[in-house]
Amino acid sequence: MEKSVIDLKGVSIGYGPDAPPVLVEVDLSVERGSFVAIVGPSGVGKSTLLRVVAGLHKARGGTVTIHETNKPGHRPVSLVFQDARLLPWRRVAKNVRFGLEGLPIGTAERDERVAAALRLVRLDDYGRRWPYELSGGQRQRVGIARALAVDPDILLMDEPFGALDAITRHSLQDELRRIHRETGKTILFVTHDLEEAVHLADRIIVLGGSPARIVRDVRNDPGRDGGVFREQVEQLRSGIADNYSI
């Protein structure tokens, strides 16, 4: 099995054929099972980079390689969005089932995987609820369950806690660390919150400049607090400030 699960080589990204590129010369290799945060100022192309990895946006240049495990009945990549993006006409369990539909698995396995995903995000008893009956944090948990149910090699998360209140955000960050420990999934996590990145990720990629590129690639020991934590956050902050003009 390949050690890396994502390989980006010389990737450049733009929004139209004639528009200048927003992101250039991105070389990034992501190890299997790692938790990588991508940080940088707004508009730098963090979310677009994630969408390129997801196959939702075509890179203008370079190559994107996903080393799939080719397990039957799974999807190599799945996505958690900032706005949860639940289908309002489906109950919670059916939302979680969404990505499983079309996969070559039986009904019993499908139901079991939905139940397991809901258990993992601690929403076992919420399967029959409508999305409008959930809080923002619960909706986001369903989004995570939906992404995990397809048993992906890579979990892409686009500022998933950005729209939540501080208490819910911290609670879900701890949940996500637990889920990462339990599942061993590779996570690529976009955030503009440096403290969140330092709290969660074992590697932090800083994007900056115009057009943007990778300006720092930092190894991190997640879950620390106190002085070391603050020091890491400040180092990242200065790394962004060096490459950012308003």
Add this chain to the structure above:
Amino acid sequence: MRQPLKLHTSVALSALGVAVFLLAWEALARSGVVPSGLLPSPSAVPAAFVAEVRAGTWQTMVLASLSHYLSGLFLGTVLGIAFGTAAAMWGVWDAAQAWVVRMLRPIPSIAWIPFAIIWFGVSEAAATFLIALTVFWINYYATYAAVRGVDKDLIELGYAFGQGGLVPRLFKIVLPGALPGILSGVRAGLGQGWMTVVAAELFGIAGLGSRMSDASGLLATHIVVLYMVTIAALYGVCDFLFMQVQQRVLAWQK
């Protein structure tokens, strides 16, 4: 901002409104100010109803009109939703048919009566055609707007989870997302369909419209009113039943 009324107050006021309307009508008819041939009294309608039912005419006409209505409604609704969805989803098709739609849309259904007779004769098919035409346009535009209004983020969600192909995108995202708007169109079509039933039957096809036309020719205006009330009641029942279904289907909305 007006204050919402309590349910029993609202029902009582509605009943009072109907009672006042009927009493005023009855008083005007009995006053002799308007000749009875021109304005029948509402109290004459129940007797007319009993006579029409005993003769079997009322049931025959209602069944005939229901047959035209339901077949026209079904055809117009299905085709309107299908064409509206196709135009909203495919830009090439939308552009190709845009001016045809602009040319045909303003022509009222009754303007098609000569062609309906030429193509189908004085037959049930002609009435069905006219009703379907009316219902088609309502559903076409409602569906077009509803499908165009589906959240693009949800379409992207489909692609992200392997549901971006035409069939899953259409049936798992586009149509469910557009359903509230589509059902509003279907409901509007229910009412417009009944209006066209009368127009379509006025040229001789048996049904409520033709019975009203015959009765008005004999100045039997109480019979005309009876069938007007019948149409209103049939529409009321259709709309009520549809609302029950709609509420269940859209239970996911707050």
